[in-house]
Amino acid sequence: MQPAALRVVKFLGQGGFGAVLQVKVHGKTLALKRLVNTNKRSRRIWDAFAAEVMVHQLMADHPAFPNVHAVFKGPGFLYVAMDCGVASFATIGRMSLRNALFYSGQLVLALHALHKRGVVHLDIKPENLLVGADGNLLVIDFGLARKLDSQPVDPSKFPTWNSVRLARTDRFPLLWVGPQNPHKDDVVCGTLQYMCPQIHFGLAYSFGADLWALGVVMHEWITGEMPDIYEVEGRNIHAWRASPKYWYSPVDRSFFAQIFCVDDPGRFAHYQELKAHRIWQPPNRSWDWNSLEKRQHCPPFSPG
Structure with a gap:
């Protein structure tokens, strides 16, 4: 060209x-x-x-x-x-619950694929998500992305990490910083409203940083509002509280409380747990994870 x-x-x-x-x-x-x-x-x-x-x-x-x-x-x-996509999710805003979960599910799968190859995006937000020509979701803008697995790892020093890596299930990669996770970074970057507390406070983070941003995007798509995140006094962490402007089902409350939780064991431990949450179950969706990953299901929006 x-x-x-x-x-x-x-x-x-x-x-x-x-x-x-x-x-x-x-x-x-x-x-x-x-x-x-x-x-x-x-x-x-x-x-x-x-x-x-x-x-x-x-x-x-x-x-x-x-x-x-x-x-x-x-x-x-x-x-x-x-x-080139046909529309930006920054111009779409709130959707029906089924549509919001369809595109959120596609985003979950895209992030998991990215994380399995060692990359954390660090700037997930509606402006960096597009509706493609076929109506499916596209992820763009990788200028802040970091490759966390660029250095060789001695499996004997990280047995838990090595076991989940070899199992090739949705438990890989490890999402959070800990003694068994060799992949972490502490570079401060991203968009403030979508930034996880670890980055906000200059602490080490891992692939789970993108899950916080995923939660913010999902909250916008489902409720039309940014989530109400407050700082827990004296703990240097943030948490979520339900907005009075939107009626949350018990399942909604459970999901957002968990995805915006920064403490173990309250947060999602791995992608397997995230995908098993009841928010993804019928009647909220008419697809399964396998068909969604293969893009066999018809997307809710028509191109253009």
Whole structure:
């Protein structure tokens, strides 16, 4: 793909490191992520660019992650050209419970696939979630993503981690920082309203950081409101309380209390436990996890 062949159609959005444009090339509509590459910010921009390309390469075989068609450098800019969604979830807001759980389920599966390959997204929010051309969910914007498993691990020093890794079940990877989890980081980044308490307080975190953001997104989709998160006095942690603006079923209350819990054993221990929660059971959904993962179920929104 030659950069000169790209024809800009419209501006799609602005991010911390640059802009996203809708372009056409050879009759195909793509999204072009353009990162400003100046000397003053070149290292940060390059890290974001490298993270973006790294995740797209790792997830190229997964349908929840857009295909990349070109990566190139121009005067003062770095570019990534990828598949373009038809709508942003930032413009959709509250949905019916069934629709909200359908897309939340697709997000659960996308995050689990990402985490199994060692990557934590760290900026999950509606602006970074799209409705694809087939009506299914797409995850985008990996400029803040971190690869937590880039260093070799001695299995003998982490027997629990090694046993769940070998079992290849939904208990892998380990979500939380602990003596049996070799994968953690402490870089502070993300969007404040979706940031887990560990990042907020500069503490070490692991893949579970994305679960907090998942909970915030789900709360928005189900209730139309941001969750009411308050700081527990003297404990440097946050917790959730039900908003009087929305009627929560006992199942809703149980789910949000658990996904916004930062203490063990109240929080979700692993993906198997998360997927087994009653919020996903009928009559709230008409799909099963296997068909959802294979994208065999018809999505609730029509493209466009």
